[in-house]
Amino acid sequence: DTGVSQNPRHKITKRGQNVTFRCDPISEHNRLYWYRQTLGQGPEFLTYFQNEAQLEKSRLLSDRFSAERPKGSFSTLEIQRTEQGDSAMYLCASSLGVGLVKTGANVLTFGAGSRLTVL
Amino acid sequence: GIQVEQSPPDLILQEGANSTLRCNFSDSVNNLQWFHQNPWGQLINLFYIPSGTKQNGRLSATTVATERYSLLYISSSQTTDSGVYFCAVEPRNTGGFKTIFGAGTRLFVKA
Numbered sequence: 001d002t003g004v005s006q007n008p009r010h011k012i013t014k015r016g017q018n019v020t021f022r023c024d025p026i027s028e029h030n031r032l033y034w035y036r037q038t039l040g041q042g043p044e045f046l047t048y049f050q051n052e053a054q055l056e057k058s059r060l061l062s063d064r065f066s067a068e069r070p071k072g073s074f075s076t077l078e079i080q081r082t083e084q085g086d087s088a089m090y091l092c093a094s095s096l097g098v099g100l101v102k103t104g105a106n107v108l109t110f111g112a113g114s115r116l117t118v119l
Numbered sequence: 120g121i122q123v124e125q126s127p128p129d130l131i132l133q134e135g136a137n138s139t140l141r142c143n144f145s146d147s148v149n150n151l152q153w154f155h156q157n158p159w160g161q162l163i164n165l166f167y168i169p170s171g172t173k174q175n176g177r178l179s180a181t182t183v184a185t186e187r188y189s190l191l192y193i194s195s196s197q198t199t200d201s202g203v204y205f206c207a208v209e210p211r212n213t214g215g216f217k218t219i220f221g222a223g224t225r226l227f228v229k230a
Contacts, residue, residue: 031216042205042220043162056217089160097216106150106209106216110162 004111006092012117013082020078021114025094032075033108034067035091036060043091049075050097082118089113121146121210123221130226132196140191140224142206150209150218151182153191157202165191165204196228 005024013019025032030051035043046065047057051072061067064082069075079086093108122145132138142151153165166173166180168189173180177196182189193200203223209216 033218035220042222043207045217045219048217050216091162093162095216106218107152107164107167108207108218109164110154113160115160 004092004094004109006090006111006114008114009112010115010117012119014119015082015084017082018078018080019082019116020076021090021092021116022074022076023092023094023111024074025092026096026109027073029094029096029109030072031095031097031106032069033093033095034075034077035093037089037091037113038087046077079116082116084118087116087118089115120213121148121208121219123206123208123219125204125206125221125224127224128222130224132226132228134196134198134228134230136196136228137192137194138196138226140193140204140226142189142191142208142221144187144189144206144208146187147211148184148187148208149211151184151189152207152218153180153189154205154207155200155202156205156223162205193226196226198228198230201226201228 007022033048034046037043049069064080067077091113093110124143126141154162168180168182170184177194179192205223207218207220
């Protein structure tokens with residue numbers, strides 16, 4: 001397994017365009033997370049999936065953002081009608097969790113990120 | 120929601136020096152992780168340490184869950200230790216498995 005893979009690594013787009021990022025998690029991991037990181041800040045939680053179910057969304061995830069994880073494998077994060085404020089690094093992480101009970105480790109493994117620049 | 124505060128925000132060390140980074144959190148946590156983000160942006164998990172002490176080479180970490188803080192020790196620092204160190208916690212008293220990050224400590228090690 002090559003770890004968490006994200007594509008594209010860099011995306012430059014004009015304001016108003018739509019963009020889509022893809023994340024391929026570690027194959028045996030059932031949880032998948034999306035974070036956004038702006039310059040000088042820590043990663044901010046956007047959403048996470050357990051298998052194919054999207055269990056939580058941050059209020060940062062406006063209606064222009066949508067994330068999917070069909071079949072519980074890879075995930076996509078789409079941003080519609082991009083704005084300059086969307087410029088950031090979008091990070092994906094995966095983990096192996098046990099059910100919905102808060103026990104056991106939930107160690108996150110991150111991908112290299114997808115950097116978005118909106119002109 | 121839970122607050123995660125890291126200190127110091129910035130740190131400059133001479134190669135070979137030791138340092139201690141601190142993470143305070145405002146509520147009980149189920150998990151706590153330390154990450155290093157290298158200059159290319161890759162986040163690497165250093166420790167999973169909800170309580171107790173762990174060591175890995177020149178790095179060690181201690182979490183005192185009852186007092187809601189964790190410490191990351193870097194000994195004999197090297198230039199390759201430069202980057203940003205993040206503490207990340209999973210709150211215990213909320214549903215779900217959301218992991219919340221602090222703002223980080225930016226470390227620069229001079230040769």
